[in-house]
Amino acid sequence: MLRIAVPNKGSLSGPAAEMLHEAGYQQRRESKELRIVDPGNEVEFFYLRPRDIAIYVSSGRLDIGITGRDLLIDSGANAEEILPLGFARSTFRFATKPGTAKGIEDLGGMTVATSYEGIVAKHLADSGIDASVVHLDGAVETAIELGVAEVIADVVETGTSLRNAGLEVFGDPIMKSEAVVIRRVGADTSEDAEPKVQQFLRRLQGVLVARTYVMMDYDCRAEHLEKAVALTPGLESPTISPLHNEGWVAVRAMVPAKEAQQIMDDLYALGARAILTTAIHACRL
Ligand SMILES: Nc1ncnc2c1ncn2[C@@H]1O[C@H](COP(=O)(O)OP(=O)(O)OP(=O)(O)O)[C@@H](O)[C@H]1O
Numbered sequence: 001m002l003r004i005a006v007p008n009k010g011s012l013s014g015p016a017a018e019m020l021h022e023a024g025y026q027q028r029r030e031s032k033e034l035r036i037v038d039p040g041n042e043v044e045f046f047y048l049r050p051r052d053i054a055i056y057v058s059s060g061r062l063d064i065g066i067t068g069r070d071l072l073i074d075s076g077a078n079a080e081e082i083l084p085l086g087f088a089r090s091t092f093r094f095a096t097k098p099g100t101a102k103g104i105e106d107l108g109g110m111t112v113a114t115s116y117e118g119i120v121a122k123h124l125a126d127s128g129i130d131a132s133v134v135h136l137d138g139a140v141e142t143a144i145e146l147g148v149a150e151v152i153a154d155v156v157e158t159g160t161s162l163r164n165a166g167l168e169v170f171g172d173p174i175m176k177s178e179a180v181v182i183r184r185v186g187a188d189t190s191e192d193a194e195p196k197v198q199q200f201l202r203r204l205q206g207v208l209v210a211r212t213y214v215m216m217d218y219d220c221r222a223e224h225l226e227k228a229v230a231l232t233p234g235l236e237s238p239t240i241s242p243l244h245n246e247g248w249v250a251v252r253a254m255v256p257a258k259e260a261q262q263i264m265d266d267l268y269a270l271g272a273r274a275i276l277t278t279a280i281h282a283c284r285l
């Protein structure tokens with residue numbers, strides 16, 4: 001049975017459960033459940049604190065886990081990212097009151113408050129800056145107002161939390177994060193679990209593709225086919241079928257969902273008609 005760590009709380013937990021559900025795995029019904037078995041898929045899910053997941057996975061007791069890239073790096077655990085999942089996207093940045101610092105070079109002698117001590121201490125050391133780091137569990141934005149630190153380093157998504165605290169980011173982003181699937185570095189890929197791990201990854205990739213692509217169908221005159229296919233090259237290559245009306249063909253191809261409207265406009269301008277898009281619910285590439 002494959003053993004998978006899943007975040008039990010916070011920003012990662014809801015979207016992770018949703019993605020697993022879309023990939024055909026059973027998920028817990030109540031937020032207090034700590035583990036569930038999905039017998040049909042021969043998988044056991046362990047609901048753990050996101051910060052602890054890299055440690056469990058690096059111990060080798062769990063085969064794989066879902067966590068944040070920033071949490072993985074901060075933990076220093078012997079685990080590596082094997083698939084980015086595209087949700088819980090954030091940047092990790094320094095912030096302070098306007099006028100305190102313009103770049104990391106100004107931080108010498110200052111105190112930086114953060115929940116990600118590992119990332120911050122390493123980043124400062126790599127940049128040759130001698131600053132102190134104080135660890136706080138959360139609500140780090142308040143640390144400056146209350147005099148615990150001059151600077152914070154924290155997760156930024158919309159920037160609302162910083163604005164509300166009267167703080168501004170400065171310097172380059174320390175890192176970009178998103179949810180990722182992780183496994184132990186040097187995991188034995190000849191183990192019995194490996195086919196199940198690969199099946200799990202293929203299923204999640206299928207969900208990612210279904211979320212980012214749509215299927216596009218349209219009719220076009222044969223003489224415009226080359227230009228139309230350049231707009232909709234598909235993944236391998238588009239399907240072209242003859243139409244009953246001579247001189248016309250039907251084309252079917254996957255296109256990135258974000259570009260679908262522009263592609264439809266461009267196809268229409270080329271003379272294509274009956275242009276339809278449909279959602280993809282699941283796929284294996
Ligand atoms: N506002 C946010 N937007 C996107 N990702 C976020 C946000 N806040 C935290 N994350 C990401 O979530 C992960 C941290 O999860 P964790 O559960 O420790 O904190 P949280 O989501 O802030 O939850 P809480 O602090 O309520 O327990 C990290 O990968 C982080 O980048």
Ligand SMILES: O=P(O)(O)OC[C@H]1O[C@H](OP(=O)(O)OP(=O)(O)O)[C@H](O)[C@@H]1O
Nearest residue numbers: 138139140155156157158159160161162
């Ligand atoms: O840029 P924003 O969209 O405002 O999002 C970023 C905020 O979200 C998280 O905080 P959370 O609400 O989880 O509280 P925490 O600080 O206790 O973790 C993170 O720690 C930031 O404070």
Ligand SMILES: [Mg+2]
Nearest residue numbers: 010011138139
């Ligand atoms: Mg938080």
